[in-house]
Amino acid sequence: MASQLKPLRESVDLRHLRQIIAGLDEGVILIDPDETLLWANDAALSMHGVERLEELGRTVDEYRERFRLRYRNNHRLAADDYPIERVVAGDSFSEVVVEVSVGDDDTPRWVHQVRSLVLNDDDEGEPAMVVLVIQDVTARFEAEDRFEQSFNANPAPAVITRLADLRYVKVNQGFLDMTGHARDQVMAHTVYEIDVLREATDRELAKSRLAEGRTIPQMEAELELPGGGTKLVIVAGQPIEMSGEPCMLFTFADLEPRRSAEAALRHSEERFTRTFQMAPVPMAIGARDGHRLCEINESFSGLTGHEEATIIGRSLAEAGLWADERTRREVEQAIADGRDLRGHEVRIAAREGGHIDCLVSTVSIRIGGDDCVLWAFQDITQRKATEIELVEAIEAVMKDTRWFSRSIMDKLARLRAPQPDENGAGIDDLTPREREVLAQICRGLDDKSIARALGVSGNTVRNHVARIYSKIGVNRRTAAAAWARARGFDGEALIAGRLENGG
Structure with a gap:
């Protein structure tokens, strides 16, 4: 066909045509029907990385040899598919997109969008000149490549649908992993066939925005999964353009972990509530700030006499539960300082009157996002009464110790007075005179007898006894004797030594 076209040089002057197209941003290559490249503007030369027409190629064949x-x-273009070949052959086409590389280098350097133009001779109606019009769309396609790489690599689930027919044109791996769909399955459907707006919070608004190509705000939806069941997500839509076509980018946030966590938390709270209510230990739950109670169990009601109606919404202090102000301040200060109590001995007031001796324990917990305190009480009233009775019995017996051996007296004394801290004072912390007084106490002597034995005044003995009590942390003679014997000191050796020396 090229041999049948009339050469341009014989039919038209190029001078005026060159002047018209020289300054165009589009690249223009003028080709004679005999396949000779007549002229190219600066834009066309630049789009091929050359400065002169000769470097572009003097003929169609040379152009094809220099550029791949x-x-x-x-897919490589066959020789007949080159746009420059097609335009010479008389084909009419528009928006053919090709990647262009130079010589033997297979790496594309430009992306061209090419269309053809045939100028006819008005007198004879035959093609007088063919034109190749080129746009450099490299930057646009590089941006699209970067977007596609980012889109595919992004772990956040996403799909893109074409607005013209609402068919999916892209889907990333995140969406496939989240839903279990196959890529081909998604690409074969429309936005409502694989419905990304199913059960959306405001479905009608989303559908309206999609039809108008406007932003779809974030909303919850439930995607139907191919294997059955649904997945709770947040979906949002953003209008974009892909290859010149209006599209909608849908992005998703998987809310299923949150739903599972909420379900687990709800089940956990239900188990806690059942355990709390059934516990035989009196317990209550209150706010950390203000100590107002929000829940009590049956054991608490049984201990204090308070039902939910009389105490919920009130603090222990407002309900008059604390038997004295000092106890209330101690407990509330410990909670304010962030300390959990363990077996702290307190006295509380029962609603019907009387006092209850308790061990109270507290622990900080969070319920529904709020800082709370879990209270636990142990009734030790009976135990305390038994201890008091035992101490009173011991004191009554020890008023006359003639019928008891020294070992029995020591054991009774230990029951009556707890042992002081082993890390406290020791025998060596007492002065020699204090040790002499303690030795006489261990023999069971009273102050007057000790004064006679040591040859000092009764007032001096009383002062020594007071200092001994202060140092070792006791307040009774029997407790002091028990303290000394627990440390291997009964005073006998000290008294014997004193007698040998004539003391």
Whole structure:
């Protein structure tokens, strides 16, 4: 066909045509019907990385030898498919997109969008000149490549649908992993066939915005999964353009972990509530700030006499539960300082009157996002009464110790007075005179007898006894004797030594 076209040089003057197209941003290559490249503007030369027409090629064949073209799908163009060949052959086409590389280098340097133009001779109606019009769309396609790489690599689930027919045109791996769909399955459907707006919070608004190509705000939806069941997500839509076509980018946030966590938390709270209510230990739950109670169990009601109606919404102090102000301050200060109590001995007031001796324990917990305190009480009233009776019995017996051996007296004394801290004072912390007084106490002597034995005044003995009590942390003679014997000191050796020396 090229041999049948009339050469341009014989039919038209190029001078005026060159002047018209020289300053265009689009690249223009003028080709004679005999396949000679007549002229190219600066834009066309720049789009091929050359400065002169000769470098572009003097003929169609030379152009094809110097530049390699391939489609965007990486398929090489056959010789007859080159746009420059097609335009000379008389084909009419528009928006053919090709990647262009130079020589033997297979790496594309430009992306061209090419269209053809045939100028006819008005007198004879035959093609007088063919024109190749080129746009450099490299930057646009590089941006699209970067977007596609980012889109595919992004772990956040996403799909893109074409607004013209609402068919999916892209889907990333995040969406496939989240839903279990296959890529081909998604690409074969529309936005309402694989419904990304199913059960959306404001479905009608989302559908309206999609039809108008406007932003779809975030809303919850439930995607139907191919294997059955649904997945709770947040979906949002953003209008974008892909290859010149209006599209909608849908992005998702998987809320299923949150739903599972909420369900687990709800079940955990239900188990806690059942355990709390059934516990035989009196317990209550209150706010950390203000100590107002929000829940009590049956054991608490049984201990204090308070039902929910009389105490919920009130603090222990407002309900008059604390038997004295000092105890209330101690407990509330410990909670304010962030300390958990363990077996702290307190006295509380029962609603019907009387006092209850308790061991109270507290622990900080969070319920529904609020800082709370879990209270636990142990009734030790009976135990305390038994201890008091035992001490009173011991004191009554020890008023006359003639019928008891020294070992029995020591054991009774230990029951009556707890042992002081082993890390406290020791025998060596007492002065020699204090040790002499303690030795006489261990023999069971009273102050007057000790004064006679040591040859000092009764007032001096009383002062020594007071200092001994203060140092070792006791307040009774029997406790002092028990303290000394627990440390291997009964005073006999000290008294014997004193007698040998004539003391």
